[in-house]
Amino acid sequence: PLQSVKKIRKKQLTSSRKIILIKGYHGLFGLAVNSIKAIQKISHHLREYTIVVYSADQIVVDYCNSIKKKLDLKFQIYSNNTNLTQKEMYELFSKAKVYIGISKSDGISTSLLESMALGAFTIQSNTSCANEWILNKKTGYILPPDDIKLISKKILLAINNNKQVNLAAKLNWNTIVKRADSNKIKKIIRKIYN
Helix, strand or coil: CHHHHHHHCCCCCHHHCCEEEEECCECCCEEHHHHHHHHHHCHHHCCCCEEEEEEECHHHHHHHHHHHHHHCCEEEEEECCCCCCHHHHHHHHHHEEEEEECECCCCCCHHHHHHHHCCCEEEEECCCCHHHCCCECCCEEEECCCCHHHHHHHHHHHHHCHHHHHHHHHHHHHHHHHHCCHHHHHHHHHHHHC
16 A cells, blocks of 8 residues: 555665565575675675564575675575564565565565665566566666576665665656556456456
8 A cells, every 4th residue: 555655665765774675485486595695795895784584584594694604794684474564564675775586486466566666776586577567777677587697786786886776766757657556446447356
């Protein structure tokens, strides 16, 4: 619901945020370990960031724990046993500079829409419907899920291009208001069925 998002949506510019948020599913559909490996490659550029991983499967929790001391990175991990409320999830998205959702397969990801609505710059695998919502290379990056080197490169581009992430936040919010407002969608559906 856009009303709840509006209440949480921060006035803080995306460029001033210091969280990289990662969807932690790994297994049947998710490839979160690829996201973490991409972070690993560029860890020396991320010292001032906190890497927040949510809905982390055990393999992801173990992987993060095995590398965080070695890389001297700040991790905050919410395992898939942690039931974050919708408000807590919105808070995370509203504090993230970059959101990364890498998977083998996905429809329209709720996390993608939440990242767009709450101003996080989106890096999403090309296995979802992201191309229907974001403009690749302008309002987000849509990437092959197995190309860890490219994911790393795009994370670096996002954290270093303040102008782009701030513009993307504005454009993505406009897209969400236009296309994801439940009241507008109800009117369209009523027209179809009447």
